[in-house]
Amino acid sequence: MTMGSLAKQLSLIVGQAFEDAGLPVELGDVRVSDRPDLAQFQCNGAMAASKIARKNPREIANDITQSLAENPVFAKLEIAGPGFINITMTDEYIQNYIASTMQEERMGVAQYAQSNQTVIVDYVGANIAKAMHAGHIRPTIIGDCVKRIVRFAGFNALGDVHIGDWGLPMGQIISEFELRHPEWPYFDDDFSGDYPKDAPFDYADLEKIYPEASGACKEDEARLILAQTATAKLQEGHKGYTALWKHFLKLSKDHIKANTDAMNVEFEIWKGESDVNYLIPEIAENLKDKSVLLESDGAYIIDVTDKADKKELPPLIFYKSNGAVTYGTTDLATIYDRLKTYDNIARMIYVVDKRQNLHFQQVFRASEKSGYTKDGLDLVHIGFGTLNGQDGKPFKTRSGELPRFDQLIQDANEKARARIDEANLAADLSEEDKQDIAKKVAMAALKFSDLSNQPHMDYIFDLDRMSSFEGKTGPYILYQAVRIQSLLAKAQDITKQTTALSINNDDRPLALLLTQLPDVFDLTYRSLSPHYLCDHAYNLAQEFSRFYAKCHILSEEDDAIRNSRLMLCQHTYKQLDLCLSLLGIDIPEKM
RNA sequence: GCGCCCUUAGCUCAACCGGAUAGAGCACCUGCCUUCUAAGCAGGGGGUUGCAGGUUCGAGUCCUGCAGGGCGCGCCA
Structure with missing residues (x-):
């Protein structure tokens, strides 16, 4: 049984007072104060109540505070402005709250899943034969984080990399190879032996040939028809094409895995569009x-319009007039496949560029019409913003080359590595350890800078900002976490008395912040926006740093005070560790 | 033409169901390493929240209109 945040507990108490006064319970909702100089918490319900009760809001606030005043948990209750109820708790209450919740594994955070529900998170969206680039950073980071959040909420969360391995690009590459190497067995319809085990090309060849093939198709219609025909033949199961295509798939998966591994991002499901072809x-x-499926102009479509729609929704094209399928088809079939494969799926979350919004509306609508969502399946598209250049305009793949994913990670690592030498803090460590720290710091920088913005906002690509180490950054938070670790390690030699937490003016702000975690997580989970979590982690780090600068901890002579402060350090570390792990960020031992 | 998103400090971004004095970081200025990691701390300057109306006790937040920017609209993915 989790306790919920401190503000939630207060909402129960204050809500009861509102109810006793004949007013709706919800009006007793308590939140962290906007004015920490005046109070710790506030309740704004009296203003809203004045309409219902036809009474002066201050009068209502007065009635409420009077009935609350008997409760010893309140240190101070004041009415301000038009009727704000300002609340300050006794230190004892805060201490008790922290003592009881911080011992828990979940630190007061609720469970959101009912019995064993599964959630599939579909992210990254890498394609075959296209090197991962800067544009894949966001979905990789956000998708991984969303998965971790959903998992902590109590769901069986599975990440699906869902590779783009089945569309026209496949036919473009196949036909390009056929033009260049007609002698290969894949193109000999009479060939009956075993196709080569290893590809007669490597990934570098593949990522070079694709843009050339794609470009040729744009210029020459006859060339495009070749590609379309090859695509259709592959989808029909052409033996040689399939064997050739399997080489692409293998090389591309290796490429994707190397890149996502470097970011410490994992997938439980390594499927692609092609895996549902048989269905x-x-x-x-x-x-x-x-x-549901209707013939139209030689194609087969699913009409996804609804009478209530105010805008036109184009149909989902299931079979093109040449018989090939689209990514709408495979996305729909993937939903069908997942429902068959996994029990008790509550949700599928797609972390995909927001420009795909219409596509997902079509797919989700088609799922409804097909009856896939009738058991309460929730389909969600988290459309993240476009990657823009420093001029504010979208990075274009054609003209300006996008930086490669692996290059970006390497640059960030090198920058972090250089910083270690500069700071001269880890001089006693081995080169290997330094590399490890650099990697963690670089990832913290990249991930935090991405996650601390709202997902749907467009963002400007700026490696310097994404990998900076000072201020509101991932490395700053790591730094505070490392300082706590260092303190706690030293503290082990000193004493291990169990003392009660006793907070005072210097550490109260930190203690109060610790009580907010359940609400922060709630907000993060409901909105699937990690930036709330980032904010909390940053606030914790900053508040700790203030506390650290102001107070003696190990050098404090009073045992009770020292132990209390150490305990607060421990709680802070535990919470920082949780927040960072939800963000997909690892804490190094030193930095 | 239809639809969706965005516009907040010089720059990059926050602001939970509408709440009090709109907050951070960067950059700029001033202090602080003889207490435990200065990737730090304390302090300062910097705002008509694109514009105009409306609803409300109260609007960056909701509604309408306008301007600017981005994106998407049947056989690419």
């Missing part, structure tokens, strides 16, 4: 029977 005919039959 498409049965889905098509089924949907035709239900009159």
